[in-house]
Amino acid sequence: xxxxxxxxxxxxxxxxxxxxxxxxxxxxxxxxxxxxxxxxxxxxxxxxxxxxxxxxxxxxxxxxxxxxxxxxxxxxxxxxxxxxxxxxxxxxxxxxxxxxxxxxxxxxxxxxxxxxxxxxxxxxxxxxxxxxxxxxxxxxxxxxxxxxxxxxxxxxxxxxxxxxxxxxxxxxxxxxxxxxxxxxxxxxxxxxxxxxxxxxxxxxxxxxxxxxxxxxxxxxxxxxxxxxxxxxxxxxxxxxxxxxxxxxxxxxxxxxxxxxxxxxxxxxxxxxxxxxxxxxxxxxxxxxxxxxxxxxxxxxxxxxxxxxxxxxxxxxxxxxxxxxxxxxxxxxxxxxxxxxxxxxxxxxxxxxxxxxxxxxxxxxxxxxxxxxxxxxxxxxxxxxxx
Numbered sequence: 001x002x003x004x005x006x007x008x009x010x011x012x013x014x015x016x017x018x019x020x021x022x023x024x025x026x027x028x029x030x031x032x033x034x035x036x037x038x039x040x041x042x043x044x045x046x047x048x049x050x051x052x053x054x055x056x057x058x059x060x061x062x063x064x065x066x067x068x069x070x071x072x073x074x075x076x077x078x079x080x081x082x083x084x085x086x087x088x089x090x091x092x093x094x095x096x097x098x099x100x101x102x103x104x105x106x107x108x109x110x111x112x113x114x115x116x117x118x119x120x121x122x123x124x125x126x127x128x129x130x131x132x133x134x135x136x137x138x139x140x141x142x143x144x145x146x147x148x149x150x151x152x153x154x155x156x157x158x159x160x161x162x163x164x165x166x167x168x169x170x171x172x173x174x175x176x177x178x179x180x181x182x183x184x185x186x187x188x189x190x191x192x193x194x195x196x197x198x199x200x201x202x203x204x205x206x207x208x209x210x211x212x213x214x215x216x217x218x219x220x221x222x223x224x225x226x227x228x229x230x231x232x233x234x235x236x237x238x239x240x241x242x243x244x245x246x247x248x249x250x251x252x253x254x255x256x257x258x259x260x261x262x263x264x265x266x267x268x269x270x271x272x273x274x275x276x277x278x279x280x281x282x283x284x285x286x287x288x289x290x291x292x293x294x295x296x297x298x299x300x301x302x303x304x305x306x307x308x309x310x311x312x313x314x315x316x317x318x319x320x321x322x323x324x325x326x327x328x329x330x331x332x333x334x335x336x337x338x339x340x341x342x343x344x345x346x347x348x349x350x351x352x353x354x355x356x357x358x359x360x361x362x363x364x365x366x367x368x369x370x371x372x373x374x375x376x377x378x379x380x381x382x383x384x385x386x
Contacts, residue, residue, distance in 0.1 A: 002108060003046040004098065005037060006185075007117035008054035008079050008091040015349070017235070017321075017338050022056040024117035025063060026232060029245055029256055029284060029302070030267075032063065033232060034117050036253070038070045041115070044125040047072045050107060051117070052097035054079040054090065077101045096203040102194045109191055114205070116185035120241060122228040122252040123186065131223045132188040139213055140188040141165065141222040143181035144229050148174055154182035155206065163221045165214055168206075181224045185231075228252060235347040239336055242319050246282040246300035255284055267305060286322065308364045325364040 007024045017026055024034035041049060049067065053060050053076050060076075067074035077100055080090040092100055098114070101107050111132065113125060123142065132140040143157050156169040158178045169178060183206060196212060197203055213220040230250060232238045244250040257265040261274055263281020270285050276293040283297050286305030291297065296314040304322035309315060313326045316333040320326070324337050336343040342350045 001046045002048045002050070002110065002112040003041050004101070004108075004112065004114045005034060005049060005051045005117045006094050006097065006114065007034065007060055008052045008057075008097055009118070010055040010091070015235075017238070018055070020056075020339070022053075022059050023232070024051075024060055025056075026118070026238060028120060028232075028241060028253055030286065030305070031253075031256075033120055034060070034064070035070070036120055037115055037117065038064075038067070038072055038074075040121065040123070040125065041113075042071050044129075046113060046125070049073065050075050050077060050101050052077045052079055052092075052101070057087065075107075077104070091202070093202040093208075094205040095197045095209045096201060098189075098205075099194055099197040099199055099203065102191075103199055106191075108189070108194065112189055112191075114187040114189065118232050119185060120228075120230040120232065120250070120253065121184070121186065123225065124227070128186070128223055128225065129188060132221070135163065135219065135221045137188070137219050137221040138190045139193055139210070139218070139220045141210070142184050142186035142188070143222045143224045144184050145180050145224055145226060146182055148177065148180050151177040151180055151182070157181050157183050157222045159222050163223060165210070165220045165222050167214065168210065181222065184229050235336065235343055235349075236345055239319060239345050242302050243300040243317070246284060246302065248282075255282070257284060257287075263299065292328075306364055323364050325362045325366070327362070 007022065009023060010018065025032045028036070038049070049072055051060065051074060057078055064070070064074055077097060079092045079097060079100065080088050082088065111129065128142050141157055146154065152171050152173055154171065156172055156177055156179050157165060158167045158169065159165055169176070187205065196209060203209065228250065230241045230244065232241050241250065245253045245255065255265045257267045260266045261279065264279055264283045266285045267287030269287055270289050272285070272291040273293060277291055278296040280298045282299040284302045285291065286303060286307065288305055289303055289307040291309045292311040294312045295309045297309070298316040301315050301318050303309065303315065303320045304324065306323045307320055308325040310326060310328040312329045314331040315326065318332045318334065319336045321338045326332060334345045
């Protein structure tokens with residue numbers, strides 16, 4: 001069976017991560033989110049998968065290639081152009097991307113599924129497909145019920161008693177919400193859906209195609225299913241996803257590495273003396289990372305590979321990407337560190353260089369192993385003077 005993964009977006013709400021990593025490659029415990037989607041599709045018999053790409057397209061293509069090592073077949077549809085020898089992304093929208101693939105050569109010749117490339121899901125796709133076929137639907141949205149107080153954060157789908165879609169509400173207030181079923185970005189289509197999409201232009205599934213189907217009275221249904229769905233469309237979402245995995249709230253993602261102490265997991269060749277650090281799980285530490293004596297690590301926290309947490313530094317409820325170095329005595333609480341950026345749990349970003357704080361958090365590759373960085377001497381001298 002055939003499927004499509006939407007992977008052409010720029011991921012503006014997940015910046016600064018998406019400056020260098022496309023959303024489908026954002027790692028959940030060192031594993032790209034799109035890899036989980038491929039595993040789910042394969043499990044339910046979807047083994048021919050088209051992926052539309054645009055922003056940082058080569059990163060996605062170079063990682064997944066033709067899909068052989070994941071047990072599926074993958075093709076790519078690039079949306080953009082070349083200017084001055086550089087690839088420039090120019091996404092066509094979720095529906096426009098579908099139409100482009102079909103116009104190139106008819107790929108969607110039977111019922112197919114469309115997934116957004118930035119969500120972690122554990123869904124019975126087979127059951128959703130069965131519902132779609134029983135209804136004789138041209139399009140089916142998989143929705144998920146949420147508590148009413150969470151409704152203002154999502155797009156709401158309103159249906160009749162038979163499950164037929166009647167209308168949509170984009171992030172309504174609790175008082176105005178007509179439903180608590182939200183759009184999860186998981187869609188099942190028949191090939192004739194392409195006829196509803198105008199060619200060679202930007203066109204969106206949620207905001208343009210679906211209202212058109214409702215207006216035309218097409219057989220368009222929603223199926224409400226209670227399943228694990230973690231959207232990582234924004235930095236706070238990603239922060240909560242990593243914490244959810246570490247805390248065991250997200251069941252379909254295991255913590256990698258070896259458990260070296262209760263609730264403390266480590267990759268290969270981690271340099272740490274457990275007797276000389278204060279570490280409270282759940283914590284994951286990537287391979288070739290050094291935790292110096294006197295450091296404090298309080299979970300849920302994730303420290304990526306090839307990092308260095310220096311003497312007397314504190315990492316508390318934070319996520320640190322690979323090749324980051326946290327200087328001596330630095331205290332990091334409720335933060336995400338990515339390259340030269342430090343982001344709080346609400347998504348507010350600090351450019352460390354612009355704020356003249358780049359001596360506190362640096363690239364671990366700037367110093368050879370065991371070298372004494374300049375700021376350590378300064379901090380030690382200040383402490384001695386105190």
